[in-house]
Amino acid sequence: MDFNIMLQAHRGFAYLILLAIAVFIVALLMTMFGYSGKISKFLRKSSLFTMIFFHTQAVIGLIMLFFFSPGFKAAKESGMLMKDSILRNTYVEHPTAMIIAAILLTIVNKKFKTNEKLNMSWVIMALIAVALVLWAFQWKRLFGG
Numbered sequence: 001m002d003f004n005i006m007l008q009a010h011r012g013f014a015y016l017i018l019l020a021i022a023v024f025i026v027a028l029l030m031t032m033f034g035y036s037g038k039i040s041k042f043l044r045k046s047s048l049f050t051m052i053f054f055h056t057q058a059v060i061g062l063i064m065l066f067f068f069s070p071g072f073k074a075a076k077e078s079g080m081l082m083k084d085s086i087l088r089n090t091y092v093e094h095p096t097a098m099i100i101a102a103i104l105l106t107i108v109n110k111k112f113k114t115n116e117k118l119n120m121s122w123v124i125m126a127l128i129a130v131a132l133v134l135w136a137f138q139w140k141r142l143f144g145g
């Protein structure tokens with residue numbers, strides 16, 4: 001496996017995850033503001049797919065980080081990893097925040113799967129996960145600017 005293939009796969013999944021998260025938020029809002037607060041099939045499916053894409057992305061990202069990334073290796077060797085804000089964001093903050101978000105989404109997905117009614121604490125957990133993703137997302141690297 002070559003670094004560029006992994007990076008392209010990571011980029012591809014990034015678009016998919018943005019889409020999945022948008023659908024997930026719509027499903028969450030529909031359930032929250034629905035009369036019954038009953039967890040719908042739509043919410044269950046959207047949280048499941050978001051979690052599956054996220055886990056795949058985490059595996060690709062971790063393999064890339066520890067085994068392939070020339071940038072991460074160079075940053076470590078030069079001693080600039082934590083000193084340079086861009087390097088720190090890409091190789092430390094991005095992976096850490098995304099892993100925390102993946103854990104939160106996994107918990108939320110489990111709760112939605114095994115319960116009938118929505119609980120506010122799970123909604124907050126889901127919103128924290130989404131906020132972490134939006135903060136740690138590599139917007140500039142994916143969309144330029």
Ligand code: HEM
Nearest residue numbers: 014017057058061062065069071072095098099138141142
């Ligand atoms: C969960 C654990 C994750 C890890 C460990 C991880 C790791 C990485 C690493 C190491 C890079 C830089 C690659 C390099 O230039 O050497 C990177 C870039 C990137 N990651 Fe992640 N990532 C994770 C999750 C995510 C998620 C969930 C998304 C999208 C929602 C995402 C989107 C991106 C994007 C768009 C880039 C920029 C790609 C580019 O510059 O071409 N990552 N990630």
